[in-house]
Amino acid sequence: MNAVERLWRAIRRDDWDTALDQLDEHAVIRWPHSGDRFDRAIDYITAHKLHGGRRRVDVRGIATEGRQVSVWAVIDDAEGTWHLGGFYELRGDRIVQGVEIQAREGDYPAVSG
Numbered sequence: 072m073n074a075v076e077r078l079w080r081a082i083r084r085d086d087w088d089t090a091l092d093q094l095d096e097h098a099v100i101r102w103p104h105s106g107d108r109f110d111r112a113i114d115y116i117t118a119h120k121l122h123g124g125r126r127r128v129d130v131r132g133i134a135t136e137g138r139q140v141s142v143w144a145v146i147d148d149a150e151g152t153w154h155l156g157g158f159y160e161l162r163g164d165r166i167v168q169g170v171e172i173q174a175r176e177g178d179y180p181a182v183s184g
Contacts, residue, residue, distance in 0.1 A: 074166050075140040075159050076133055082119060083128040091116045095165040104173050124148050138162065152176040 074093040081090035094100075094112035101108050102118075109115035127147040134141045142157040154176065159169035 073135060073140055074161055074164055075135075075142055075157070076130075078166065079128070079130045079133075079142055079144060079157075083130070087116055087120060090119070093166055095162065095167045098166050099168045100166075101170045102173070103170065122148070146173075150175065 078090055078093040081087070081093065091112055094115065096112055097110065098112045098115065099108065099110055100115045107118065109118060125146055125148045127145075129145045130142060131145055132141075132143045138161045140159045140161060142155075142159075144155045144157070146153045146155060152175065153173050155171055155173045157169060157171040159166050161167065
């Protein structure tokens with residue numbers, strides 16, 4: 072199991088200490104959908120804590136190729152169902168950078184009509 076898998080298992084359990092342990096102290100994580108950039112692991116974990124009220128975090132898939140790891144997670148909270156695509160780079164056994172993009176189900180019209 073790699074750091075991304077451990078990170079998302081910990082987020083699912085609200086186990087913030089274990090989640091923090093998966094990141095390099097100076098990991099840079101970006102959320103382009105909101106314009107946020109976290110330059111320290113603790114800031115990223117704090118942002119997840121502040122987005123509390125989750126009823127479910129379901130990791131649907133993880134793909135690993137060398138130091139690159141991608142994840143698809145579905146998160147249910149009071150505002151709806153969110154799909155998250157995360158793209159991370161590992162160095163050793165820690166995440167050193169990543170991008171997470173979130174979209175809420177139903178926010179966009181269907182292409183197929």
